[in-house]
Amino acid sequence: MLRIPCPCCGPRDHDEFRYGGDASVPRPAPDDPDPEAWHAYVYRRQNPKGAHREYWQHVLGCRQWLVVERDTVSHRIGSVVMAREWQA
Amino acid sequence: MTRLSQGGRIDRSRMLRFTFDGRTLTGHPGDTVASALLANGIRLVGRSFKYHRPRGILSAGAEEPSALVTRITGDLREPNLPATMLDLAEGIVIESQNRWPSLSFDLQAVNGLLAPFLGAGFYYKTFMGPTRGAWKVYEHFIRKAAGLGRASEAAAWEAAPVRSDFADLAVIGSGPAGLAAALAAGAAGARVMVIEQDAVPGGRLLDCPEASVEAAWRRAALDRLAGMPSVRVMTRTTAFGLYDGNFLGLAVRDDASGIGALVQLHAQRILHAGGALEQPLVFPGNDRPGVMLAGAARRYLTQFGVLAGRRVLVHSCTDHAWQTAFDLADAGAAVVIADQRPMPAALAIAAGSRGIRVIDQARITATRGRSAIRAARVESPTGTEWIACDLLCTSAGWSPALHLTSHLGTRPIWLPELNAFVPGPLPPDQAAAGAVTGALTTGAAIAQAAEAVRALGFAAEAPALPDLPEEPHALTAPVQTTGRGKAFVDLQMDVALSDIALARREGFEAVELLKRYTTTGMGTDQGKTSNLAALRAMADRRGIAPAEAGTTVFRPPFTPVNIGTLAGRALGQHYKPIRHSPMHDWHLANGAEMIEVGLWIRPWFYRAAGPDAGAAYIAEMKTVRQAAGLMDISTLGKIEITGPDGATLLDRVYANGFAKLPVGRARYGVMLRDDGIVMDDGTTSRLTDERWFMTTSTARAAEVLSRLEFLLDTAWRDLRVAVTSVTDEWAAMSIAGPQAQAILTRALPDLDLSEAALPQMGVLQATWRGSPLRILRISYSGEWACELHVGARAGEALWRHLLETGAPLLRPYGVEALGALRVEKGHVAGPEIDGRTTLADLGMGRMVAKRNAYAGHVLSRRPALTAPDRLQLVGLDCLEPDKRLRGGALIYGPGQPESGHGQGRVTSVTFSPELGRYIALALFAGGMAAEGQEVATVHHIRGERVRARIVSPHFLDPEGERMKG
Known part of the structure; x- marks a missing residue:
């Protein structure tokens, strides 16, 4: 069981959260007409071994979307910041 | 009796009675079932998994492979419990396992005679190729013969804390x-x-x-x-x-x-x-009752005051086993030590002082004894002899x-x-x-x-070490011996050295393959007393060191965990949360048959309309089409959207445009996923310049809210918008039918519900008995209809008020009729919005033909999503009056062979009382290009074949005249 230190709510079990995927992939602008850009955003992922920044939403808590740094090997959680405040 | 008059940490002043296979026995507080059985002189406690060989108690702990029993409490049977881990309690009922008709006389022990044929890989070899069909014949008997205990079928568990x-x-x-x-x-x-x-x-x-x-x-x-x-x-x-x-x-x-x-x-x-x-040694006949780990024999003596044998043979390659020999001898047993090693000098003196005979460099090559061990054949450089014993303690190390x-x-x-x-x-x-x-x-x-x-980072001080006596702990690698009779490696799975040898001959050398081929280590004990021996046996045969053979890794659980314990309180109605609408109690009190829809419990149909769903929904449809019906739609997802950029948000997330939606109007909208597939549909009403009220489908409410929050928290942080779920704040009901407008006007006389004040897709805000009320002129059934959203606490009152005002014309209807009404109108819902369909597939392509910059638009125009042969929405008319269409049936076009996946599938079916026949929505290759064709709908599982014609999905009132009232 992972525990994620939510910046609003403190450390909470991961079953209070919804996983939201890779946070390092930027979303194209709403009017971006390039299919390649959208294809990369929807489908292309790196699958790194080690540190991974990913979105989690604290759905059963403050409902904030967070950017969580998780090690894909050890599952250790590193930094956790609010997605609204995160600078890529 | 093998219980000593003193010693052990049991309470001899109290007696506990229990039964084992119907025999009443006694023990004391502090006993386990295993120690109590031993104290009663019982050594045969079960039959083995495959060969039905007699088995006893090997260990005193959780590693026990053999002494598995069933505990019976009333109707509840808990199988495969190690007797070594069961606390003795007054009145408990214990049964032995895998024997028939009784433990001492087991007819299936004949399997032991068949042992040469039941070796590793028996199933794979016997029932493959031409004889594969034989498995169907023999499976029942094999499953009955091989196995462990039997669980109760009654759901007897109470919630575990x-x-x-x-x-x-x-x-x-x-x-x-x-x-x-x-x-x-x-x-x-x-x-x-x-x-x-x-x-x-x-x-x-x-x-x-x-x-x-x-x-x-x-x-x-x-x-x-x-x-x-x-x-x-x-x-x-x-x-x-x-x-x-x-x-x-x-x-x-x-x-x-x-x-x-x-x-x-x-x-x-x-x-x-x-x-x-502690690990047992491997030698022929090492599975008889009375063969026990040395440390376990010592544990039974010191913890439970049970001397498990009077004539003891200790066979080991470790110093620790000698301590068992000494303690048993001191307690009065006649002990012989047969050690695999050359004579350990210091220990030999201590043994001699106790009168214990020691045979060094010893190997056991056979044992005797029908239901328990009587003698073992010991070979050593000084000769071979049979040594009589009623307890054989073994230790191969740790x-x-x-x-x-x-x-x-x-x-x-x-x-x-x-x-x-x-x-x-x-x-x-x-x-x-x-x-x-x-x-x-x-x-x-x-x-x-x-x-x-x-x-680990604790500021701990070094402890004062007690003045401990010297503890000899030397050991050598154990030697496994073969001879006449099976030398068991895994007692629970009945895997012997001969099986390991067979696996080696047949090429299953790698430890992971060895495990799966022979099943060694795959019992409920996960090989706690067998993995090392199996590995050693394979390494010996391959001529490599055990370290090179590798080990399997372990996964949870360490020991079996009761499923009831894992389930905890998530049982029955607590399995998942249950959601009730504010009108729930009314539905129950008024004859509604309820149905689970996601987490919600919704009215399926009302028994006043008919005795079963099939009759009731048709009657309820007629009420809506001919008079008026009232439907509880509180389960719709409701989201309040506020802020100056709300219109921009809606315009981006809905495929159709929302930027110009005026205040006081509602609009139907469809959302796509970023990959271009339809995600959900619903309506959004503009309440003020900066406030909107969104409804989503019941099923996807949480997903839609989370998506809006995601976009606002990540890519669209610049939008000044807040979104909040208000699903539970509002009770919602839909009134529909030719009489609906008149009834509503009478029920809410203070409001102007005329066509001018509340046109189609109009929104009216008011209060009703102090609660906020929002009336949305939206129709799902195709009739004149309104959604009424009222503060949740006023929900049941408004529901009652409308029904009382509208009686007897206005009647409630359930989700079965709701689903049928929308099929008549060709409205898509969950069965069509199934995560695979695009807007064009659902016949809504024109809605967005001139738009772009909405979420999902770019990928929705990929070639694969715009191919002409995609499955697209059509209507089906049933052509056989005595038959019915069936959801899930496959559709085969004219001249197509009626096998395989076909050219489409039936998604939603209803009987239409208006049309007098079964109709359906379907997804068909090429969609309406096939209009007019006759097709076969085939439900292979039910064996049904029904002819149908492809028609427009708008079966009823395609011009929408009825909605105008």
Whole structure:
């Protein structure tokens, strides 16, 4: 069981959260007409071994979307910041 | 009786009665079922898995492979419980397993005669190729003959308690290392939880007599721990799994209720001090009742006051087994030691002083005894002889109980001097101490534990070491012997050395393949007394060192965990949350048949309309089409959207445009996923310039809200918009039908509900009896209809008021009729919006033809999503009046063979009372290009074939005249 230190709510079990995927992939602008850009955003992922920044939403808590740094090997959680405040 | 008149940690002043296979027996508080059976002279306790050979009690702990029993409490049968782990209690009923008709006379023991044919790979070889069909014939008999206990079929479990707990340090095991670690960390003020699977803490200290220095240290340690408020010692508690984040699953046995508790322990640090499991030697006939681990025989003597045999043969390659020989001899048994090693000089003197005969460099090559051991043939350089015995103690050394250390992926490493695996390098917040690391003496375990606690970051002081007697602990690698009769490696799975040899001959050498081919280690004991022997056997045959053969890693659970314990309180109606609408009680009181829709409980139909769903929904449809119906739609997802950029948000997330939606109007909208597939549909109303009210489908409410929040929190942070779920704040109902407008006007006389004031897609805001009321002129059924959203607390009152005002014309209807009404109108819902369809597939392509920059638009125009042969929405008219269409049926076009996936499928079906026939929505290759074609709808599972014609999905009133009222 992972525990994620939510910046609003403190450390909470991961079953209070919804996983939201890779946070390092930027979303194209709403009017971006390039299919390649959208294809990369929807489908292309790196699958790194080690540190991974990913979105989690604290759905059963403050409902904030967070950017969580998780090690894909050890599952250790590193930094956790609010997605609204995160600078890529 | 084998119970001694004194000794042991049992309460002889009280008697407990229990039954075993119908026989009433007695024991004492402090006994396990195993110790009580032994005390009653019972050694045959079960039949083996495959050959139905007589089996007894091998161990005194959780590693027990043979003595598995069923406990019966009323209707409840709990199978496969190790008798060694079951506390004796007054009146408990125990049955032996896998025998018929009785334990001592088992007809299926004939399997033993067939043993030459039942070796490893029997199933794969016998029932493959031309004889494969024979499996169908024999499966029943084979499954009946091979196996363990039988569980009860009654759902008898009550909810098991589940709780979370927290500790600075979790200590797994309460032997010398565990207790020393708890003392050190506890003295440093840490919150410590000591986890012990046995009923009594102490681990192998319990093997030492009460008068010993070790036992005195144990008592003193427990006394000191009891005085430390931050230390808890949990007994009868198994740490069955270690998961990410140092999260331990603990199963707490409660033999009184049978329902164990589940503790979810979050530990900052973990000390593994689970000790080591003594391993049996492998020799022909090593499975007879009366063959026991040496340490177990000592445990039964010192803990339970049971002398498990009067004439004892101790066969081992370890010094520790000699201590068993000495203790049993001191308790009055006649003992012979047959050691595999050359004579250990120091121990030989101690043996001689007790009158114990010692045979060195000994091998056992056969045993005798029908239901229990009577003699063993011992070969040594001095000759071969049969030695009579009623207890054969064996020890092949120790296998560290490192299971938990490997649950998170740490691979075990081979320790040559131990001839076994120990934990590999652990992460910084875990450590190991004591026998689990190969430290086999009490003194070494205590010293190592204190060191480990300091290494984990606790400011612990070195403990005062007790003045322990010298503890001989030398050992050599065990020798496995073959001869006449099976030499068992895995007692629970009935795997013998001959099976390992067969696996080797047939090429299943790798340890993972060996395990799967022979099934060794795959029993409920996970090979705790067999994995090492199987590995050694294969390594010997391949001529390599055991370290090179590798080991399998362990996965949770360490020992079997009751499913009821894992389920906890999530039983029956507590399995998942249940959601009720504000009108729920009214529905129940007024004859609604309810149905689960996601988490919601909704009215399916009302029994006043008909005796079953089939009759009722048709009657309810007629009410809506001919008079008026009222439907509870409180389950719709409702989202309040506020802020100056709300229109921009809606315009981007809906495929159709929302930027210009005026105040006071509602609009139907469809959302796409970013990959271009339709996600959900609903309506949004603009209440003021900066406030909107969105409804979503019942099923996708949470997903839609989360998506809006995601976009606003990440890519679209610049939008000044807030979104909030208000699903539970509003009760909602839909009134529909030709009489609906008149009824509503009478019910709400203060409001102007005329066409001018409330046109189609108009929105009206008001209050009703002090509660906010929003009326949306939206039709789902195709009739004149309104959605009424009212403050949740006024929901039932408004519902009643409308029904009373509208009586007798206005009647409630349920989800079955709702679904049927929308099929008549060709409205898509869940069966069509199935995560595979695009807007064009659903006939809504024109809605967005001139738009772009909405979420999903670019990928929705991919070639694969715009191919002309995609499955697209059509209507189906049933052409056979005496038959019905069926959801899920496949559709085959004219001239197509009626096999395979066909050219489409039927998604939604209803009988249309207006049209007098069955109609359906379907997804068909090419969609409406096939209009007018006759097709076959085939439901292969039901064996139904019905002819239908492809027609427009708008079966009823395609011009929408009825909505105008």
